Amino acid sequence: MRVASIARAGRVTGAIVAIAVLAVSPAAAQPATSIDRADTAWMIVATALVLMMTLPGLALFYAGMVRKKNVLATMAQSLAATALCSILWAAVGYSLAFAGDAPFLGTLDRLLLSGMGLDAVSPWAKTIPEALFMIYQMTFAVITVALVSGSVADRMRFSAFLWFAALWLIVVYVPISHWVWGGGFLAAAGLIDFAGGTVVHLNAGVAGLVGALVLGARRGYGSENLAPYDLSLAVIGTGLLWVGWFGFNGGSALGANPRAVFAILTTHLAACTGALTWMALEWMRLGKPSVLGMISGAVAGLGAITPASGFVLPWHGVIIGLAAGAVCYWSCTRLKFIFGYDDSLDVFGVHGVGGATGMLLAGVFATRAIGNVSGLLEGHPNQVLIQLYGIGVTLVWSAFGTVVLLKLISAFVPLRVDKQSEIEGLDVAQHGESLQ
Amino acid sequence: MKLVIAVIKPFKLEEVRDALTAVGVHGMTVTEVKGYGRQKGHMEIYRGSEYAVNFLPKVRIEIAVSSEMVDRVVEAISVAAKTGQIGDGKIFVAPIEAAMRIRTGEVDADAL
Numbered sequence A: 001m002r003v004a005s006i007a008r009a010g011r012v013t014g015a016i017v018a019i020a021v022l023a024v025s026p027a028a029a030q031p032a033t034s035i036d037r038a039d040t041a042w043m044i045v046a047t048a049l050v051l052m053m054t055l056p057g058l059a060l061f062y063a064g065m066v067r068k069k070n071v072l073a074t075m076a077q078s079l080a081a082t083a084l085c086s087i088l089w090a091a092v093g094y095s096l097a098f099a100g101d102a103p104f105l106g107t108l109d110r111l112l113l114s115g116m117g118l119d120a121v122s123p124w125a126k127t128i129p130e131a132l133f134m135i136y137q138m139t140f141a142v143i144t145v146a147l148v149s150g151s152v153a154d155r156m157r158f159s160a161f162l163w164f165a166a167l168w169l170i171v172v173y174v175p176i177s178h179w180v181w182g183g184g185f186l187a188a189a190g191l192i193d194f195a196g197g198t199v200v201h202l203n204a205g206v207a208g209l210v211g212a213l214v215l216g217a218r219r220g221y222g223s224e225n226l227a228p229y230d231l232s233l234a235v236i237g238t239g240l241l242w243v244g245w246f247g248f249n250g251g252s253a254l255g256a257n258p259r260a261v262f263a264i265l266t267t268h269l270a271a272c273t274g275a276l277t278w279m280a281l282e283w284m285r286l287g288k289p290s291v292l293g294m295i296s297g298a299v300a301g302l303g304a305i306t307p308a309s310g311f312v313l314p315w316h317g318v319i320i321g322l323a324a325g326a327v328c329y330w331s332c333t334r335l336k337f338i339f340g341y342d343d344s345l346d347v348f349g350v351h352g353v354g355g356a357t358g359m360l361l362a363g364v365f366a367t368r369a370i371g372n373v374s375g376l377l378e379g380h381p382n383q384v385l386i387q388l389y390g391i392g393v394t395l396v397w398s399a400f401g402t403v404v405l406l407k408l409i410s411a412f413v414p415l416r417v418d419k420q421s422e423i424e425g426l427d428v429a430q431h432g433e434s435l436q
Numbered sequence B: 001m002k003l004v005i006a007v008i009k010p011f012k013l014e015e016v017r018d019a020l021t022a023v024g025v026h027g028m029t030v031t032e033v034k035g036y037g038r039q040k041g042h043m044e045i046y047r048g049s050e051y052a053v054n055f056l057p058k059v060r061i062e063i064a065v066s067s068e069m070v071d072r073v074v075e076a077i078s079v080a081a082k083t084g085q086i087g088d089g090k091i092f093v094a095p096i097e098a099a100m101r102i103r104t105g106e107v108d109a110d111a112l
Helices: A002-024 A037-063 A068-098 A130-148 A158-181 A197-215 A231-253 A258-286 A291-305 A314-339 A347-365 A382-410 A419-424 A426-431 B010-022 B067-081
Strands: B002-008 B029-035 B042-046 B049-053 B056-065 B089-095
Touching: A037 A068, A037 A130, A037 A231, A068 A130, A068 A158, A068 A426, A130 A158, A130 A197, A130 A347, A158 A197, A158 A382, A158 A426, A197 A291, A197 A347, A197 A382, A231 A258, A231 A291, A258 A291, A258 A314, A291 A314, A291 A347, A314 A347, A347 A382, A419 A426, B002 B010, B002 B067, B010 B056, B010 B067, B056 B067, B067 B089
Parallel strands: none
Antiparallel strands: B002 B056, B002 B089, B029 B056, B042 B049
16 A cells, blocks of 8 residues: 555656646747748748759859860869858858848857757748758858859869858958848948849859959960860759749748749749840851850849849849840950950859849839839839949959959969969869869 | 771761671771861850861771772772762771781681
């Protein structure tokens, strides 16, 4: 009898303790009520889509356009940019870009992601976990760095590129993304840039141009045959970029909502129009529409619509795609030769010029019903001036930061490979590998 | 023994192979090569950058045959490979000093 009653007392006590523990444990705490499962699901997919744009999208797009002896080395730059910049972004880049809303730079509150628990939510994306916002933004940072590599293809030393990727991310990319998206002074001034016309495209384009000028032209530029190794790789890469852009622009709505859908629709129409425009221009001027022209036009349209996609109507996307196709075509086939710079893969001609064009046209076409901002056509010409301001600031900071960093790096490591390596090919010289 | 070397247009390869089989040739070595003669190359333009492509793709066939068969073989190739357009190619005949079948060790005429 005494044993049985002791046993029962033990069970009752155990039950009381269990209830007490459950009541105070985190599992029983209130979940963050702002997290929306649909938004979160979409943003997870969008994050994967944007990462796919770099790997393997951009890797294939670029590698197909260089010479056979440099294909692997070109892919290595996208791979390395992803690996290195992802970690740096998580460690310090995200914090400096998005923590707090001081005008010029974020705080170190999220250094090494401290304080970012399961339930954390960023003020910039209240319906998804902060970790998701962080990694989504990471994919943008990564692709911007990878984009720059196109201008200096076929001749940049891999070690110098790694230093550049790390430093440029922190010194150039992080501040601009803070100014435009992290509550910085450009956002405060009313700048609209839905998915990265300044932060990604103009920034990468200008940095690429500066890099091309600082490094100098490829050996044999203007005299040797530098024809693409395999444009079919570039076409595959374009497909991955195009589809991925649904996550790049659609995901910039930060939720599964009609604005995301409109952004995707507008984006797609701009890509199509860009491709057709470049195709038509080549057909008229050269007699044949090239595949390289079609994919370049599509990417030009995609880059240009990026800042406008969440602010304009779908048919504006057609106009922006047409403008981008034409302006970028001219930049790649005339402007480049007028000034004589060797922007190997036309990062400035397509992304730089395209991004700036889209930024301006966003200021023209911004429609209140879509993005709560009115542009010139709705009676607010001032928006165009604000866009110009944003373009100017981005251009200056990107150019200045890039040239300073390149000069700094060159004091320790030569930026270019040596002459023999460039002739032999970067795959063998830098990586000890070759395509068979 | 003779080595017949023919440089022909790539799309003619199957036709030449069939013609050679018909005259009793049952083996050959084929390589993809580039070359030019009177056929000129063409221009390719990539986003404003123009390149002259002077070397055209060709196919090179090598056949080792007995001296008695050479005339029939050259005739078969020239008929099958001809289009009448510039760039049809050329056929060369060179002497072979010795030959061996690796698997069996047969030499000279028995190796062909």
